[in-house]
Amino acid sequence: MRSSSFSELTKGIWRENPILALCLGMCPTLAVTTNATNGMGMGLSTLCVLVGSNAVISMIKDIVPKKIRIPCYIVVIATFVTVVDFLLKAYAPASLYNALGIFIPLIVVNCIVLGRAEAFASKNTVYRSILDGIGMGLGFTLALVALGCVREFLTNGSLFEVKMITPWSISCMLPGSAPGAFIILGFFLAGMNYINMRKAKKSGKVYQAPPDLDCRHCNICFISKD
Amino acid sequence: MINLKKTENVIVLGLFLGLIGGVAAALLGYVFEITKEPIKKAQMAKTNQALKDVLPDFNNQPSEEILTFTSPDAEKFKVMFYPAKKDGVLVGFAGRSITKRGYGGEIEVMTGLNPDGVIRTVIVTRQNETPGLGTVVTERKRVVTIFDILGMGKKVDKSKLPPNPILDQFDNHSDSPSDSWPKPWSVKKDGGQLNFVTGATISSRAVTDAVFRIAKTFEVEKAAIMLKLNLKPETK
Known part of the structure; x- marks a missing residue:
């Protein structure tokens, strides 16, 4: 049990990383990662929402009628997002809220949150759902920070808004803009696949996506059919 | 006792959704009330900082x-x-x-x-x-x-x-x-x-x-x- 709950926590960080393996939540990913600080803020706010919504949804999973479970989950998620929005507005530094303000409401429709609610929290205990939320949130945060670091560094040679290379005076526009975000994300995905494939090859196997990540596992498309 | 999980009764479904919405609204109202003052203060602080700057x-x-x-x-x-x-x-x-x-x-x-x-x-x-x-x-x-x-x-x-x-x-x-x-x-x-x-x-x-x-x-x-x-x- 101990090792299995530990793997609930760690699977989100690498094997089922929401961005790099599941490719969920691309909209906030590409939009906020212009610098590492924003990526971290967005990641941590999503982490809070994810843990809260996962916990509540796994608590109410036994009483929610199957027919209306998705609207119920959306209400729970939207409530958490609005609470986080209020709290950030009230207590976060103004610069962080200015940067994240327009992305916070987007967490409501962030596929990661609804995806984990439907695929995990609605089938597992509260304890495991919270662990899953923390793991997925951390994985999301790490991926956003990594993307943010690369983009920020390539744009103007700084990390977390601290200039690392002082003679770098001209800012390069591409990595900071949307097309650059896609290109760099592509490199990240390629790198992730390369590492996984090499690992599989070393142990004499052929790399396949984890079975619980393919289309058969997700039943969002079949909602109307049951 | 009806089985909530499998019910297809529209009225029960509607009531349930209403209940969830009501709980969410109450929670939001509460958080709105407690963060109202700090939000106002944060906005004031922002304006005041700008005023101090100029x-x-x-x-x-x-x-x-x-x-x-x-x-x-x-x-x-x-x-x-x-x-x-x-x-x-x-x-x-x-x-x-x-x-x-x-x-x-x-x-x-x-x-x-x-x-x-x-x-x-x-x-x-x-x-x-x-x-x-x-x-x-x-x-x-x-x-x-x-x-x-x-x-x-x-x-x-x-x-x-x-x-x-x-x-x-x-x-x-x-x-x-x-x-x-x-x-x-x-x-x-x-x-x-x-x-x-x-x-x-x-x-x-x-x-x-x-x-x-x-x-x-x-x-x-x-x-x-x-x-x-x-x-x-x-x-x-």
């Missing part, structure tokens, strides 16, 4: 004595003046207005004015310009380097605003007839006198537009402002 030392509450005017041009935007006083003596104004000519829509600027309407400092308080291009015009950002963190960098005066060559051009100018600049102010590309950032001409124009709106409104409404503050208009 005005000389003051000890009144300028945001409680705002004078609002309509700009004397075709666009009729609101122009607000925050009178700053030190021990009851007027030391300056902060003018606040917007322009819709930015590359990313609205830009809001705040300018510090001396009591006679001469511009002290210009800052941009709200903008949505292209990062790296338009923001070169609007941002006053102090670049922090790794050497600063290690304590090896040059000492900088943190009480002063970081310079911005575009925004600093307006300092010591006003819309009064004695000012040397031709009116309306415009960037060199349009035959005017102001430098602009290549690649961000639109942002440069927009900031000029907003700052000139404040300067012009002050010039036109000078008498009304002084009257409202119970001060005699300055005679020169």
Whole structure:
């Protein structure tokens, strides 16, 4: 049990990383990662929402009628997002809220949150759902920070808004803009696949996506059919 | 007892959804109530910080004595003046207005004015310009380097605003007839006198537009402002 709950926590960080393996939540990913600080803020706010919504949804999973479970989950998620929005507005530094303000409401429709609610929290205990939320949130945060670091560094040679290379005076526009975000994300995905494939090859196997990540596992498309 | 999980009764489903919505609404109402004051304070703090940046030392509450005017041009935007006083003596104004000519829509600027309407400092308080291009015009950002963190960098005066060559051009100018600049102010590309950032001409124009709106409104409404503050208009 101990090792299995530990793997609930760690699977989100690498094997089922929401961005790099599941490719969920691309909209906030590409939009906020212009610098590492924003990526971290967005990641941590999503982490809070994810843990809260996962916990509540796994608590109410036994009483929610199957027919209306998705609207119920959306209400729970939207409530958490609005609470986080209020709290950030009230207590976060103004610069962080200015940067994240327009992305916070987007967490409501962030596929990661609804995806984990439907695929995990609605089938597992509260304890495991919270662990899953923390793991997925951390994985999301790490991926956003990594993307943010690369983009920020390539744009103007700084990390977390601290200039690392002082003679770098001209800012390069591409990595900071949307097309650059896609290109760099592509490199990240390629790198992730390369590492996984090499690992599989070393142990004499052929790399396949984890079975619980393919289309058969997700039943969002079949909602109307049951 | 009905099985909630499998029920298909529309009324039960509706009631359940209503219940969830009700609980969510109650929770949101509660959080809204407890964060109302801190949010207001945070917004006040933001305005106050901007006022401190553009005005000389003051000890009144300028945001409680705002004078609002309509700009004397075709666009009729609101122009607000925050009178700053030190021990009851007027030391300056902060003018606040917007322009819709930015590359990313609205830009809001705040300018510090001396009591006679001469511009002290210009800052941009709200903008949505292209990062790296338009923001070169609007941002006053102090670049922090790794050497600063290690304590090896040059000492900088943190009480002063970081310079911005575009925004600093307006300092010591006003819309009064004695000012040397031709009116309306415009960037060199349009035959005017102001430098602009290549690649961000639109942002440069927009900031000029907003700052000139404040300067012009002050010039036109000078008498009304002084009257409202119970001060005699300055005679020169």
